[in-house]
Amino acid sequence: MIPGLKLASPTTMLACAGIVALALGCSASNGPKDSAAAQPPGSGGAGSVGGAAATGGVGVGPGTGGGATCEGGEIADNKRVVRLSFNQLSRTIHALLGDTFGTKVDADFEIGPESPTARTFPPLSSPQEGSSITTGLWQKVDLIASAAGGYALANLGQLTGCGAAPTDACAEAFVRAFAEKAYRRPLTAAEATSIVQVYTEVKGIYGTIPEAVQHSVYAIMQSPQLLYRTELGEAKDQAGPLTPYELASSLSYFLSDAPPDAELLTAAAQNKLSASADITAQVDRLLATPAARKNLESALFSYFQVDNLATVKIDDPAFTSGTQAKPYTGVRESAYHEVELFLANTLWSGPLTGLLTSKKSWVNSTLSGLYGVTLSAAGDESQFVETTLPDNRSGLLTQVGFLASNSRPDLPSVVARGLVVNKAMLCQTNPTFPTDPALVAKIEEAGTKLASVSERERAEYRGSTAPCSGCHRAFDAYGLALDRYDIVGRYRTMDPQGRPIDASVTLPALFNNEVAADAVAMESKIAQNPGFPACFGKNMLNWALAEGSQLTPTSCATQAVVSGFNESDKSLSSLLRAVAISKAFTHRNAGVSQ
């Protein structure tokens, strides 16, 4: 049982394993050509990792780090209203009505960080979410809002501060203040009038103040001002910055998935969110909080699809699962937690490239044998110790968690691992599986012919045989470099048939076909490739923008972020700062008026 586990599924590649092993061909027309040409301008949004999803843009190759060939403007989106995801709604409810009620709502309505869909990347792309509040979603929101009204009625004195028998003046003052807190900004005159109208009408219906407060809270909790955050700016029909309060909400939900705190709201009130220095100060303050760090770590955890670990099938008795009482006796749970600790410790110190090149990980006694390391501290399996990895490992790609979650049950999958690296680290467009029956038949025929050869020989066949080569040359090398790690993630120099495994690979054209001696060298080269920060810049920007944006690594909006990042210490924090001060985040185009 993996603690706190929510989602679990194999990668697209794993589930298509039967075809993947035989996926020796694809139409050259599906190959990863220049997406800027192949896709509509600005297309290739944030989609999740893996598989045949043809999303993402062309990686920026060597020497193309700047904005000279970028697409679109630096302002990515038009004015819009963005609904809060259910996790953000959960956090908002906790902030408004406390953790006792918030926790009950989380459980009753399956929202919150433990819900099955909490970590789609980005959240609104989940089918359980969506960008519109249609009937089904509204019914859920309405029930939650009604429950909030009931809670207010049951806890009237404590919530309102007006005592058990509130006066009109006190109750109305509470309603206005609650609305302001819920809307995350001062009320307009019209908004104040509207919510007081509810209070007055309901008081007229019932003749009592408690029911008036109850229904006012109910109304506020289902108001569009709570359920959406606006990105409309000051002047209608004109491009421009978000208002200070809008920016406060955007920043807070981006970094913490929660509403803006008092300090951020004060900065908004004092108009101290327009200068980049002001924004970065708030970013730094928020990034120092556990909530923000946990939020972003979870986002990246889902992005790398390590969630798959919970359910991946590995046909090796060494890939054990723990028990409810002792989860970390299992490799599955231990590897999962190792990735959690690795992200928590690596993302916030040192450069972002540490994801690939760090020689440190956090290993327990269950994993130490798989890595061939001796722990520096004694303890049971629940103790995860900072450990220096051996020469044959570095970063995330050589961790048991990543490797096992991207393996077939019986074989490590060169193609699956290659596709994941191609997309997750470089935002390359992965081709779709061929569906042409004649081509599929050829693939199966080749698969039969090559059934007994080594993975390298298969990869060489794919790389040299049309139409396979059109696609596979772009990503097989990454998987081949990782072929020295078996389905459990153990290091090996021979395959199951006793053939030596040559770990050196010729990297794709994106790397000018340089040779990498092994996986560690490959990770180092990926870390140095401009495509890596461009990919992360795109992903973090799309995460921040929540929905709708179709940014690619070569979008001007992305390139602006990457430029800022490249002039920094190149940490994740710096990347997030660059996102937060970017025009893509702070400004909106006018859009077409009504």
Add this chain to the structure above:
Amino acid sequence: MRQYRFARRSFLAGIGGAFALDVLLRNMEAAAEGATSPARMLLTHFPVGTYRQSYLPKGGQTDFTLSPILQPFESLRSDMIVLYGFQDRLSCPGGGGHEAGTPFTTTCANSPGTRANGGEGDDGVAGGPSFDQIFLKHVPNLKQSGAGYINTLADARVDSLETSTQCLSYGESIPGGADYRTRSIKAANPGGNITEYTPNLPELSPANAYAKLFSNFIPGGSTPGNNDAALKALKARKSVLDHSLRELALLKTLAPASEADKIEAHASAVREVEKQLVGQIESGAVGGGTVCVKPTEPDASLKGKTGSKFDYGDEATATSDEDMHERIGKAHAAVILAAFQCDIIRVASFQWSPGTNHVSFKGKYPADPERSFMHHPMSHRIGSQSFFNGAPQTGTSPDASLYQFLVAINAWYNQKTADILSSFKNAKDGFGNSVLDHTVVPYLTEVGDPSHSRGPKASLIFGGKALGMKGGQFLNFDGNVRPQVDVWLTVAQALLQTDDPLAALPATEKFNRSGAGPIKGLWAKPA
């Protein structure tokens, strides 16, 4: 203002006691002569197909002996139409057997592809609205104000984050127009973006389904005090919704045109419920109104499980789910029944579990009767259609045990569905008529059999006797398969009261009409 004519005593007597809901309808004087029960539709589903030789009845069209799988429906024989031999030639690039099969079954439309959900990549999307939504748009008086419909699911556990197998209803009908709700999503296949008809995700909690449907009612019997309380609650809620609509209207003026649809979708959802409220307020909760008093709330602890896990090769579980599964399913059905009786909705869907379910059952696997095993993962142990459609297997070998396990579960679902349908048969609506007689119930499955074949598939239709459905029949089209849409067109005859539903449904509807038509002999216009 609707007028109800019914007999309170007969109504109460007709309540299915097994579900422990006491629905009390206030006696009303009929103000209009000839008022009759409205037509209704309940879409139901059973997972993972069936097993031909253990499914097919023996005998002729009207004189047949039910098979082991169908035996639970014996008491409903005259309300039942048994069908076999449906197969679709619909396309869904990359779609899985269950995953494309489920939207195929209820939309009968080609699918543009599969959802990029981070899972297997075979999660088929709906390429058209499902027939519940089509009927809500085109069948007069089928859509009530308020929610209009409810979708329910007793267990949502799937393999790989798929949405398709846990949803029967797609593309909510947009009020006042010809359209349905769609959205652009990232596709796993064929890549890029595709347009799907938005899934109308089901409710897992019977208590929440109840709250959604009965939120405008108050508990208790029909007394002046309760009526007064009901009216106050309605008016107070209207005030809340009015506030939402005011704010949405204001937001619409501030936002650009590109956001109009989004805001309007939200406003439309609020407006529909407000319409219902206004109707109730106007019809009066006091002295002569048609208020249906709120039934007892289901146990809030009952809720379908969720989760996604690839359990193949690891199908055993420590405990069995079937008792809780039955309780949740029947609680959902009871809420739907009460909502039909109160005429709050006339369309609903009820799904036991996804085609890719992980519901476990004990004592049904002869080779290991003491253990519990999960239904869908077990079905993957053998991939041969000829095995599943071949001679029934006996003995305790692993293969024979698997066959018996799957047949037993098919029969289990049928038994529990029969219990539900019996309660619908025995329950009276506000007009004093059997709910089932005025409700057409297609009972469908998403694959032919566990080999993921698209056919031949089984389908059953229950109820609708008063609408003209001719129960007590068995037809086998195997050898001359028909498309699934023919079942829907047969249902459409009863709802639209026409023998030519293809003419009645606009050609713009997305379902595949090629070679389609209602099945003759299963419906005749009532006198």
